Every structure is written in structure tokens, then in C-alpha cells.
Amino acid sequence: MSRSAQNKRAPQAPPAVQGTAAFLSPEEMHKLNRLVLMSRYVVEGNLAGAHRSPLRGQSSEFADHKAYGVGDDPKNIDWKVLGRTDKYYVKRFEDETNLRVYIALDRSGSMAYGSGSVTKYAYACRLAAALAYVVIKARDSVGLFLYSERVDLAMEARNSFRHLNDMLTRLQTFEPESTTNIAEALHQIAGSVRHRALVIVISDLLGDEDAIAHALAHFRKRNHDVIVLQVLDPMELDLAFKKPCDFEDLETDARVSVNPRALRKAYSEVFRAFIDQYRQACAGMKIDYRIARTDQPFDDFIRAYMSERQRLSR
Numbered sequence: 001m002s003r004s005a006q007n008k009r010a011p012q013a014p015p016a017v018q019g020t021a022a023f024l025s026p027e028e029m030h031k032l033n034r035l036v037l038m039s040r041y042v043v044e045g046n047l048a049g050a051h052r053s054p055l056r057g058q059s060s061e062f063a064d065h066k067a068y069g070v071g072d073d074p075k076n077i078d079w080k081v082l083g084r085t086d087k088y089y090v091k092r093f094e095d096e097t098n099l100r101v102y103i104a105l106d107r108s109g110s111m112a113y114g115s116g117s118v119t120k121y122a123y124a125c126r127l128a129a130a131l132a133y134v135v136i137k138a139r140d141s142v143g144l145f146l147y148s149e150r151v152d153l154a155m156e157a158r159n160s161f162r163h164l165n166d167m168l169t170r171l172q173t174f175e176p177e178s179t180t181n182i183a184e185a186l187h188q189i190a191g192s193v194r195h196r197a198l199v200i201v202i203s204d205l206l207g208d209e210d211a212i213a214h215a216l217a218h219f220r221k222r223n224h225d226v227i228v229l230q231v232l233d234p235m236e237l238d239l240a241f242k243k244p245c246d247f248e249d250l251e252t253d254a255r256v257s258v259n260p261r262a263l264r265k266a267y268s269e270v271f272r273a274f275i276d277q278y279r280q281a282c283a284g285m286k287i288d289y290r291i292a293r294t295d296q297p298f299d300d301f302i303r304a305y306m307s308e309r310q311r312l313s314r
Contacts, residue, residue, distance in 0.1 A: 019165035022172055023129035028299050035134045035306045039099050039198045039225045099140040099198055100157040103128045104189050105171075106203030106231075108148045108180030114294065115235040121176045123294040124202045124231045129168055130302050131200060136164045144170075147185035148177035154192065182207045186215035190222060198225040202292075205230050205278055213281040226287040230278065234295045239267045 024032075067089060076090040105128050111121035128144070135142040136159065143157035144167050152174065155167050182203060193199065199219050205212055205228075219226045235241065275291070282289035288309065292301055 018172060019169045020129065020133065020161075023126050023168055024133060028130070029133060031299050032130055032134050032302065033137060035303060036138050036310065037099070037101065037131065037134050037140070037198070037306060038310055040309075098159065099135070099138075100143070100195060101131070101135045101140060101198045101200065102143045102145060102157060102189070102193055103131060104145045104147065104186065104199060104201045104203075106148075106180075106182060106201075107146055107152065107174055107176050108182065108203075108206075109176050109178045110180065110204055110206045111231070112176035113233055113236075115233050116295065118294050119176075120204055120231045120233055120294055123292070123298060124229075125171060126298045127202055127229060127231070127292060127302070128171070128200075130298060132164055132167065134302070134306070136161055142167070145185075145189045146171065146174055147182075147189070149179045149181035149185065151185055151188050151192075152177070154189075157197070180207060183211035183215040186212070187218055190215065190218040190224075193219075193222070193224065196223050196225075198227070200227045200229065202229045202231060204232060204236075209274065209277050209281075213278070216282070216287060217285055220285045220287065226285075228278070228282055228287055228289045229292045230275075230289070231292045231294065234293055237271065237291075237293065239264050239271075 020029075067087070073090070078089050081087070081089045105124055107121060111124060112119055114120060114122070132142045132144070139159060141157035141159040142164065144153065144155045145151055146153035153170060155163075155170065182205065186201065189199075201216070216226060216228065279289055281287075290305055292298075
């Protein structure tokens, strides 16, 4: 066989089910229908919606006063203030806007791991699909960044079910990559999102913890609301293997033989410290941080988290 023939790859047949239907069943979408993802901070959107905007407008929520001047509508004069101060002031209101949401999804090699039937990457994709569906259903806008050691796919935030379907169809064409540089990719994403938005980072966060925390701080420095969902396999959390086995690094192919029983206590301490470092860093930056276990139904996780977030946003 010639060299060119060896290197030639047969074209892949498109998946039987594409787009939204590949990630969400009708039953799952029904469960998600009543959920709303709220931003805790001021955002900038492009449609009328239910989130506070930094732009002044004519919504029902009072913002502040300003001295009455040429061009101001007399209907906005605050007569009570006039009675107290004998000066003319007009009321200003906070405009309400729709929310721009960007999902930053990790496809690095470690996301290919799964001790059961679901890999971390497959679970993360379904989380992303469910979140995007909730956003679109609420008439907000959603975009997608897919990254490994760099940004591999960038889709601007839009508000339509057609856009959602196109976005998830594109997502189907990617698999986990062998290399990773989470921090560098997140810096690249932070630099490209110009308007205040809600950014959802979905990753196992396996990398340089300090560098990744610094990249998350980049989003907050640009006034984005940030949610971090750390996707982990139960075996990574508990190291519940019962027999000696070989561990292979999915990004470097390095292998090591270990006895999990002998390592379990030390491993648990190290892994707990690893998680606590992210939890404390996110708390310090006012970033929502949650662990998403792949053995928990993703729609149950989404519903529980959004119910909690909605209570905290009031």
C-alpha cells in the first residue's frame, strides 16, 4: 500500500441524529422548560429582557436622579424632590436587557476519561447543551467557545433555536484533543468577549491551578459574571479501584502501575486540596463554583443548581 493511501482517511458519515436532538431528549427538554438562568451582576445585551443593564432606559426599576435639562421629558420630573428642594430633577431608570451567555467548554485529553459508560467530555457536552437550551428558551443569547491548548471553535452569542441547533451540530464534530493549555485558552476567550456577559466554564480544571485561577480572574477583571462547573468522574474523586492497575495520562501517554488501596488516603488528601484551592479562589473572586459528577443525571444537576442560583440572586 502506498504512503498516500495509508494516510488517507475515509470520510466519516454524518451522525444519524444531529443538533439539539443528539444531546437532549424531548423528556429532558420538558424538564428544563421552566428554568431561567439569571445573572447576578449588570450585563449588556441586545434585546429586551429580564436582566439589569448598565445603560439607562425606561424600565420600572429606579436608578438615580439627574438635574433637569434641555431635552429631558417633563413627565420624568420627580415632583416630590421638587417639593423638598425647590429644584428640578428627573428620574433615571435601569434598562432591562437580555443576557449574553458564553459557554467555554474544555476538550482537552483528560476530558476523554470515563470509568463508566459516560466520559467527562460527553457529560460536559450535555451540560453545555442543557444550559444553552435554557438560555435560548428564556429569549437570551448564547455563544460557544471550544478549547484545548487554544480556542478551536468560537461562535458568537445569538438568540434563536436555529442558532442553538447549528451550535450543537458543530459541537458534534469535535472530540477531546491530546494536548491542553486551559489557562492560555481562557485568557484568549476573556480577551475576545467585549461586552459584559455571563461566562460558564465547563472543565475538569486539570492543569496548573494558579495559572487557571489567574485566567478566571481575567474574566472578573472585565466585569463578567462567571460560573465554573468542574466535571469530574467519581473514580477521580474517590479512587475506588479495588485491584492494582495501570494509570495512563491521556495527554502525555505516560503510564504508571499503582495499588489504589495503598494510595487512597494520600490521594484523597491531595485531591481534596486540589478542589479546595479552586473553591477558595472562586469564592474570593465571587465566581460560582460547583462540582458536576458524571454519575449524577445532568438534568438533575442543572435544575438543582439553577434553583439555588435563583434564590441567591434575589
